[in-house]
Each structure stands twice: as structure tokens, then as C-alpha cells.
Amino acid sequence: GAVVSQHPSWVICKSGTSVKIECRSLDFQATTMFWYRQFPKQSLMLMATSNEGSKATYEQGVEKDKFLINHASLTLSTLTVTSAHPEDSSFYICSAMGTESSPLHFGNGTRLTVT
């Protein structure tokens, strides 16, 4: 089956620093990748849609200068949380889609804690 690898699984960083999260589709080419944020006991909140070779499309209310998304290849997308603050602490999940008719496959998530 389709595998999406997300790294790191958890990270602790100090306030003001930047953190990069990688999302890789291991056995398929991901034309579209999505980044979600999930608060405890809540649903997934879409942050942005990422297409290979083009700028990401951010959802309303998501600061694109703070959450930098790069989709440089058909198998890799990265989310960089810049100048992280404690309120950015959350669970971030990436997902990838191959063809138009294929379902969404998820990474195993990254728990970010900003101290």
C-alpha cells in the first residue's frame, strides 16, 4: 500500500527558533500534499494545499509567512514553522494524494512542543 513518511515524529524547540517537518511519499508520486493541524480531541484542520512545483495555497487564517511550505518534488513536501511560539505547539499531519481517484494517505504526524 501507499506509504507516507513524516519526520520527525516529535520535536521540542525553544521559542523563536524554526522547525522543519518533512513529508515523503515513499512508493508513489504525490501530485498534491496537504498539511493539517490537530488540536487535542479535535478534528483535522487543513492548513494548506501543496502542489509540486508551485506555491502552496493556504487556508484562511493560516499565516503563510509563519508556516512555510515547499513542495520541491513529487515525493517531498516540507513545512517550516518559523519563529515558533508556544501557541504553535500542536500535532501536525501531512497527507499525500497520487492520482485524482486515489485516496489520501497520511503520515504518522509530528508532535511539536515549543518551550
Place this chain on the structure above:
Amino acid sequence: AQTVTQSQPEMSVQEAETVTLSCTYDTSESDYYLFWYKQPPSRQMILVIRQEAYKQQNATENRFSVNFQKAAKSFSLKISDSQLGDAAMYFCAYRSAAGTYKYIFGTGTRLKVLA
């Protein structure tokens, strides 16, 4: 805009029994996909079952089946012979067949399986 509603925040089922999780959605589109995803304590999102809107036949995957009522915009998930490993959050999701391919998730139903 499309919406997905899961009206049951929490459900319980006895092991080996059957449980049905409800999901309703709202859309003006005629062609779309519906999904059920499972999120166990590991927080890995796992695809349980998918349904194409143009198909009248209800999807089935082993112990999991759906009752898709297009006119009523209802998409419930039935889990038969419930197992302890079925305990998880279950999210219903909608995706357009065209356009941005964004997934819209419901708020989730926490399923507890009682031994």
C-alpha cells in the same frame, strides 16, 4: 460550501457486537467521494473505507460497510463483530471529484469497545 457532520461525539459497543456511526454531509455537487478514516491512539490516520458518489452499491471492506444514501446525504459506517482494536476516533470525510481535492472532515466519533 460543503460540510460534514458527525452528531455522535462518542459511542460504545460490546466486543463482537455491531455498531453504526453516523455521518451526514451537505453539498451541491453531484460527483464526489466519501471516506471513513480511523485514528487510533497512535494518531496515525488509517483509511477504513471509501465510496464513490456515482456508485449506488454500498462499499464493503471485511467487517466494515457503509450505508450510503445520496438523496438524504447520509453516509453511515457499520462495524460488525467489533474488536478491541477497533477502538479509535473515526472521521467521516468528503472530497470533491474535481477542483482542489480538499478533504473536509467531520468532528469525529470516539468509539469505545467494551470487553
